[in-house]
Amino acid sequence: MAMLNTLIELPNPLVLGAAFAFMALVLVGGIIRNEVSAGMGMVLRVIGNTGLAISFGVTLLQLGGAFTGMTSAAHAAEVDVNGMETRIPMGSDGHFWITAKINGVDQRFLVDTGATYTTVSSDVADRAGLVPVEDEKAGIGRVMLHTANGDTPADMARIDHVQVGSIDAERMPAVIAPGIGTTNVLGMNFLSGLKSWRVEDNTLILMPR
Template identity: 45%
Template structure:
């Protein structure tokens, strides 16, 4: 599904308004072009700011939804996530009522949370009898196990999901295969990740 088309028409419509006003006033052509370029730059900057901040502000989230600026959309029974500029897929996730931006990594066996995210979501790591060491892209790190009561990504919900928690993860939270395997299906089409839950939630 092409997400670019609707945005182009919206931006074009917004740019036509100042252009029409300038033409009606018979402003010189060069000045029209300069002002049009300025308006275009302003709208582009606004779109980027709104797209980055929408996960922090519910009002901005509504704006991005209307303008199709959000990189995560629920369409029917599916959740569609556009690839980020860094080549990865990032999802807006609800952990026990706490909002976080998480990296989706099919190469990670289990979902991993930073200590800060676990604390914010009220997730208490278990006290292991023996130290737990896991392999990561940055080498071996010590971690503790825990359970997320409710993890929601769009209309996909996982309950009592096992996770690992460690301060070594820094500020990065990762959705691993133990979440993806709970879905009915998941696939990548072009630059879009499509998740289909077994039982879509409202």
């Protein structure tokens, strides 16, 4: 299974530079206060500390906006069905998020070409009525998920019906992954069942058979 790494932008360089300048004021104010003029040193320290507080507040707002962007990225833009094509615009995080209907249940999915199997959380599996199955002929059974915390055993199931835009897939194997959180994944076993798929102008284009 591919690991999804989301990068958070660093604070604005201007804000960072201002913070260093205010830190220098605090240091200089301390030196002047001790060796030259207590009054002037106090003024410089007050200005420096105030500036640092403002810079810290601006940085928190910027980071808050970054996390908000990450959250909104998980809420995919509307899928555009053009004839037989299903077109999915890239999210602000650089990934493709879609709403798929599995066994009649709407759920957000990340399209991950690095994932062998479609993967759903235990909660989604329960709501979609998925149960662990073993089918040697279909190659379905227990699997090991490779995660940042080590290998984790997981059950496999079969989704009776998957609908994504103009695409309908039936009896598709999927992994029920405990502890996956809220990120469900549409893997290569979904994409390989299509007539074609490609990325053009930051849009994922899916064509059913």
